[in-house]
Amino acid sequence: MLKNTEFADKLRFSGLRPTKQRLKICEVLFKRDHTFHFTINDLAKNISEQLNEKISLATVYNTVHAFKKKGYLKEISINSDKSYFDTNTTSHHHFFDEDTNELIDCDDEVIEAPKIKKNISGKKIKSVEVLVKVATDYHNQK
Amino acid sequence: MLKNTEFADKLRFSGLRPTKQRLKICEVLFKRDHTFHFTINDLAKNISEQLNEKISLATVYNTVHAFKKKGYLKEISINSDKSYFDTNTTSHHHFFDEDTNELIDCDDEVIEAPKIKKNISGKKIKSVEVLVKVATDYHNQK
DNA sequence: TTGTTATTTATAATAATTCTAAACTTTATG
DNA sequence: CATAAAGTTTAGAATTATTATAAATAACAA
Incomplete structure (x- = not known):
C-alpha cells in the first residue's frame, strides 16, 4: 500500500x-x-x-x-458500450458472469495459460488473455 | 452456401x-x-x-x-469504441494485430483451448475465448 | 521570481447506439 | 382472398460515452 x-x-x-x-x-x-x-x-x-x-x-x-x-x-475487453479498466495489470484472465455483469479475475492457477502453437509471422505477442463467460444454467446465452 | x-x-x-x-x-x-x-x-x-x-x-x-x-x-470483445460482430459462431479464438487493427480467427489447432481448473460455483460455462494481441516488435504496447 | 510547459476545466463536438411512433409487411384466420 | 393482428421498417430524435477545444491554472526549471 x-x-x-x-x-x-x-x-x-x-x-x-x-x-x-x-x-x-x-x-x-x-x-x-x-x-x-x-x-x-x-x-x-x-x-x-x-x-x-x-x-x-x-x-x-x-x-x-x-x-x-x-x-x-x-x-x-468485454462486449459493452463502455470501457472497463482494471487495476490488476499483471497478465491474468477473467470470468464474466452474464447474470450479474460481474467480472472476476483469475490467474494461471485457475485458468491454465493457453498454448499458442503458431504466431502471425513478423509479429510479437503482446498479451494472451482468456475470457470465460458463465451464467446460471437456465439463463439464455446472450 | x-x-x-x-x-x-x-x-x-x-x-x-x-x-x-x-x-x-x-x-x-x-x-x-x-x-x-x-x-x-x-x-x-x-x-x-x-x-x-x-x-x-x-x-x-x-x-x-x-x-x-x-x-x-x-x-x-476487443477494446474499441465500436462493436464488432463475427459470422463465425463456432467456439474459436482471435489474434488481434495492434498495428493494423486486424482480427484473425483461429481454432484450437493454433491456440490450444485453455484448461479451466475451477469454475464459479452454480454457474455454467457459456464460452471460453482467447484473445492474443500482437504487434511488430518496435511498436509500443497500447 | 519568471517564463515555459503541462494540466485542468467547462463546454462543445462527435460518434455509436437506442428510442419512438407512424407507415408498411407478413402472416394467420375466417 | 379479405381482413385484422402482430411484427418490421423507417427517419429522425434522443441518449450516452468519449474526444476535442481553448482559456485558466498549476508545476517546474532556471
Missing part, C-alpha cells in the same frame, strides 16, 4: 506531474486491497463519494488514459 | 419473419467463403455497395441484434 508521497514520486518518475487531481485518483484506485474493475463513471462516482470532491470528467478521462499508457491500468 | 429460400426457411424457423431487408442482410453476411468481421457501419456500407440498396441503419442494428440473439452472429 503506497503513501501519497510515494504516489507523487512514482508519477514524477513516469514523467507525469503529481497534481492534486492525479494524487486523488491514485488514492481511490490504488489504496485498496483488491483489484478494482471500473468504468470512468464508476471512478468519478467513487471520487466524489469517497473524497467528497469533484474532479472534472475530462480530467478523469485524461488521467485514466495517461495511467493506462504508463502501464498502471489495463483496459479490459 | 445457402440459397435465398433457405435463408427464408431458416429465419421463419427461428421465429423471424423473412423480410426483404433481412434476406438482403443474409446475402451480404452469409454468402461468402470466409468469416466476416464487421461493425454495423461496415455492414451498412457493404449493403449499399454490393446490393446497391439502402436499408435503414435502424434496421441494420435491429437485424444484427436479432441474428446475434438467435446465434447466427457472435459479438467480439
Whole structure:
C-alpha cells in the first residue's frame, strides 16, 4: 500500500506531474486491497463519494488514459458500450458472469495459460488473455 | 452456401419473419467463403455497395441484434469504441494485430483451448475465448 | 521570481447506439 | 382472398460515452 508521497514520486518518475487531481485518483484506485474493475463513471462516482470532491470528467478521462499508457491500468475487453479498466495489470484472465455483469479475475492457477502453437509471422505477442463467460444454467446465452 | 429460400426457411424457423431487408442482410453476411468481421457501419456500407440498396441503419442494428440473439452472429470483445460482430459462431479464438487493427480467427489447432481448473460455483460455462494481441516488435504496447 | 510547459476545466463536438411512433409487411384466420 | 393482428421498417430524435477545444491554472526549471 503506497503513501501519497510515494504516489507523487512514482508519477514524477513516469514523467507525469503529481497534481492534486492525479494524487486523488491514485488514492481511490490504488489504496485498496483488491483489484478494482471500473468504468470512468464508476471512478468519478467513487471520487466524489469517497473524497467528497469533484474532479472534472475530462480530467478523469485524461488521467485514466495517461495511467493506462504508463502501464498502471489495463483496459479490459468485454462486449459493452463502455470501457472497463482494471487495476490488476499483471497478465491474468477473467470470468464474466452474464447474470450479474460481474467480472472476476483469475490467474494461471485457475485458468491454465493457453498454448499458442503458431504466431502471425513478423509479429510479437503482446498479451494472451482468456475470457470465460458463465451464467446460471437456465439463463439464455446472450 | 445457402440459397435465398433457405435463408427464408431458416429465419421463419427461428421465429423471424423473412423480410426483404433481412434476406438482403443474409446475402451480404452469409454468402461468402470466409468469416466476416464487421461493425454495423461496415455492414451498412457493404449493403449499399454490393446490393446497391439502402436499408435503414435502424434496421441494420435491429437485424444484427436479432441474428446475434438467435446465434447466427457472435459479438467480439476487443477494446474499441465500436462493436464488432463475427459470422463465425463456432467456439474459436482471435489474434488481434495492434498495428493494423486486424482480427484473425483461429481454432484450437493454433491456440490450444485453455484448461479451466475451477469454475464459479452454480454457474455454467457459456464460452471460453482467447484473445492474443500482437504487434511488430518496435511498436509500443497500447 | 519568471517564463515555459503541462494540466485542468467547462463546454462543445462527435460518434455509436437506442428510442419512438407512424407507415408498411407478413402472416394467420375466417 | 379479405381482413385484422402482430411484427418490421423507417427517419429522425434522443441518449450516452468519449474526444476535442481553448482559456485558466498549476508545476517546474532556471
